[in-house]
Amino acid sequence: MKNANTFDSYRVTINENNLPTGIIYKHKNLIDNLNHWHKFMICNTEKHKRNVILGAILDHVHPLDLIPVSYGKDHGTAHFLARNCGPAITKLAKDNLTVPNPEDPSKPFKLTIILKFATTSEFKVDVQKNIVGALTRRYDSSTRTLDLSNFSEERGLTEFCPLSQPKIMYFVLHLSKHLVPLPERFILSHNRIKLLNSLDAISGVKVVYLDFSNNLIANIDNLMPLKTSEVSELVLDQNPICDNYDSTIAYVKDVERYCPKISILDGVLIKEGIFSVIKPNFLCNPDCYDLANQFLEYFFTIYDSRNRMMMEGLYHTNAMFSLTASYIPGQLSSSSAHLRVYNNCARNLLKIADFSRNTEYLFRGAYTIMKIFNQLPPSEHDPSSFKVDVIYSTPNCAVINVCGVFRELPQNLLDAERCLGFSRTFALQMLSAGQEWVIINEQLHVYNALNVQLSTSFKNPKPTRIDIIPVAETVKDQQQLANALKIITNLNTDWSKKCLEECNYDLKKALALFIDLYKVDKIPSEAFLNM
Numbered sequence: 420m421k422n423a424n425t426f427d428s429y430r431v432t433i434n435e436n437n438l439p440t441g442i443i444y445k446h447k448n449l450i451d452n453l454n455h456w457h458k459f460m461i462c463n464t465e466k467h468k469r470n471v472i473l474g475a476i477l478d479h480v481h482p483l484d485l486i487p488v489s490y491g492k493d494h495g496t497a498h499f500l501a502r503n504c505g506p507a508i509t510k511l512a513k514d515n516l517t518v519p520n521p522e523d524p525s526k527p528f529k530l531t532i533i534l535k536f537a538t539t540s541e542f543k544v545d546v547q548k549n550i551v552g553a554l555t556r557r558y559d560s561s562t563r564t565l566d567l568s569n570f571s572e573e574r575g576l577t578e579f580c581p582l583s584q585p586k587i588m589y590f591v592l593h594l595s596k597h598l599v600p601l602p603e604r605f606i607l608s609h610n611r612i613k614l615l616n617s618l619d620a621i622s623g624v625k626v627v628y629l630d631f632s633n634n635l636i637a638n639i640d641n642l643m644p645l646k647t648s649e650v651s652e653l654v655l656d657q658n659p660i661c662d663n664y665d666s667t668i669a670y671v672k673d674v675e676r677y678c679p680k681i682s683i684l685d686g687v688l689i690k691e692g693i694f695s696v697i698k699p700n701f702l703c704n705p706d707c708y709d710l711a712n713q714f715l716e717y718f719f720t721i722y723d724s725r726n727r728m729m730m731e732g733l734y735h736t737n738a739m740f741s742l743t744a745s746y747i748p749g750q751l752s753s754s755s756a757h758l759r760v761y762n763n764c765a766r767n768l769l770k771i772a773d774f775s776r777n778t779e780y781l782f783r784g785a786y787t788i789m790k791i792f793n794q795l796p797p798s799e800h801d802p803s804s805f806k807v808d809v810i811y812s813t814p815n816c817a818v819i820n821v822c823g824v825f826r827e828l829p830q831n832l833l834d835a836e837r838c839l840g841f842s843r844t845f846a847l848q849m850l851s852a853g854q855e856w857v858i859i860n861e862q863l864h865v866y867n868a869l870n871v872q873l874s875t876s877f878k879n880p881k882p883t884r885i886d887i888i889p890v891a892e893t894v895k896d897q898q899q900l901a902n903a904l905k906i907i908t909n910l911n912t913d914w915s916k917k918c919l920e921e922c923n924y925d926l927k928k929a930l931a932l933f934i935d936l937y938k939v940d941k942i943p944s945e946a947f948l949n950m
Contacts, residue, residue, distance in 0.1 A: 430533055430534060430535050430536060432531065432533050433534065434516065434531045434532075438515065447505075449535055453539075454502075454539045455502060456501070456536050456538065457532055457533065458500055458533040459476075459487070459498060459530055459532055460498045461476070461518075461528050462528065462531075463520065464496065467520075471522060474521075475520065479514070479519065480507040480510050481583070481613070483506045483510055484503070484504060484585070485507040486503075486504070486584065487499035487500070487578075487579055488544050488578055489542075489578075508532060511530060516531070517529060517530070547594060549577050550591060551594050552575060553570075553575050554567075554598060556575065560600065562604065563602050564606065564628075565604065565605050566606045568610070569608070571610070583610055583611040583612055583635075585616055585617045588612070588620075589620045590620075592605075592618070592620035592621050601624050603624075603627050603628065606630040608630050609632075609634070613634070613636060613641070615631075615636070619644065626648060629645075629653050632654045632655065632685075636655065637660055639663075639673045648678065650680065652683040654684075654686065655684070655685060656686075662750070665806075665824075665869045667806075675689075700806060701809065703810055703811060703812055707809045710856070711809050711819055714845075714847070715807065718730075719800045723798055725797075725907075729899055729902055729903055731786060731788075734789075734858045735785065736784065737783065737784065738785055738858055738859050738861070739781060739859070739861075741766040741782065741861075742791075742862075742863045742865070743766060743863070744758040745758075746758060747866055747867055760794070788861075799826050800824070800841075801826075802823075803878070804823035807820070815848065816848045816849065817847045817856075818845070818847070819844070820843070821845075822841065823840070823876075824838055824839070824841070824868055824877070825838070825839055825841055826838045827839065838876060838877075840867070840868045841863065842863075843861065843864075846859050846860035846861070897916075901916050903926065904926065905948070908933050909948050910947060913946075914942070
């Protein structure tokens with residue numbers, strides 16, 4: 420009879436057939452022995468490349484360690500060796516040794532594991548020389564820049580080295596200390612990196628530049644390893660973390676908490692000396708403050724009114740308008756982020772299957788634009804959320820961008836109120852008379868609100884719309900107020916003008932006058948439309 424301790428003396432095969440027998444627990448000592456190489460065999464791999472297969476397996480067991488070596492493929496079955504990976508084996512066993520196939524979901528990868536395929540004394544692996552060679556090829560000593568972007572695709576690597584694996588990233592960064600002179604700038608983009616703890620490998624090295632663009636960093640707390648660094652320039656663009664902010668100032672402040680010496684973020688200068696250069700609003704010319712303030716107040720007051728057709732006079736006869744919409748995953752608003760009503764008229768060029776139709780959703784003419792506005796849900800914008808940039812200004816034209824939050828107003832009891840984020844860019848032109856600005860081009864972008872927007876929007880009380888309608892200063896303004904009064908009261912044009920003239924074109928007073936006259940039956944029937 421064999422002693423219970425003799426399990427370590429022979430190979431054990433684990434497959435989906437013997438998993439129910441508790442084989443994982445029977446051979447736990449074999450799995451956890453650091454001196455044993457285990458062989459992983461993967462079926463359904465005929466049409467797939469090494470990095471796809473191994474990447475899928477490593478993503479599946481993340482954040483557990485699994486470092487594959489000596490990859491090969493025989494008759495459609497891929498295989499590799501790994502050791503010191505007990506928790507990863509246990510995770511795979513719990514999932515019935517099945518890993519989703521990212522390229523063909525109908526044919527998942529099926530694994531078989533041979534425990535103690537070899538010992539470390541029988542099979543030695545030394546990848547250090549190969550990795551150092553790859554690092555040397557990617558190092559620019561003149562700028563002291565080490566480019567590790569998309570490192571797993573490096574042609575000279577004999578082993579799969581995804582920097583998304585913390586241990587592999589640590590090992591690669593540790594080997595970078597062999598370079599002369601020591602690198603000060605690291606490019607780590609396009610590596611699916613989620614965690615930055617592996618930066619400990621270059622502690623003591625003066626690192627001034629880190630590029631983590633196009634990775635999977637999702638939380639500001641992931642930057643903790645940078646807290647004691649000398650990094651002055653950081654790139655986080657195209658990471659999920661960027662979707663958590665609608666405010667540049669909030670984003671910068673949070674990054675500064677973990678990178679106290681940073682001066683350039685995502686290629687933008689944010690600090691000169693001890694002073695921040697990031698401001699909530701930007702005016703290219705201080706003289707355009709009144710224009711931006713009055714235009715935006717008037718525009719959103721009318722846009723949020725019952726009839727957006729009143730805005731027609733704000734647009735040039737040949738004005739152009741386009742709309743785009745995008746869904747941002749991972750937000751509290753994601754569950755209600757259906758943007759179908761916006762996508763129906765959206766000009767998302769990357770999503771247009773027939774590119775010959777790209778001009779169909781570039782709307783031309785003030786009346787056409789009004790019809791599109793009336794197809795969109797009624798809304799209420801939160802002025803306290805607005806961030807405004809006047810990016811161009813001359814006496815005769817201006818370009819204004821405003822971003823913020825609005826909510827759709829329910830049109831019936833079954834509709835739910837929901838918040839959306841927006842960005843609008845207006846190109847304005849002064850008409851020849853010199854007294855009237857009109858919109859000649861507008862671009863609107865709509866997306867589901869970010870978490871930070873949901874937590875901060877609509878917190879300040881907002882005055883009723885009628886209190887913030889600006890005073891009519893031109894003949895055109897008077898005509899627009901007359902149209903508004905017609906819509907509200909059903910009065911004809913003449914009587915609408917009479918009421919407004921009596922009240923010096925104060926719409927609130929004109930409505931009060933109408934109500935008083937209507938109560939005592941002082942308005943004849945011919946004063947009304949359709950009577």
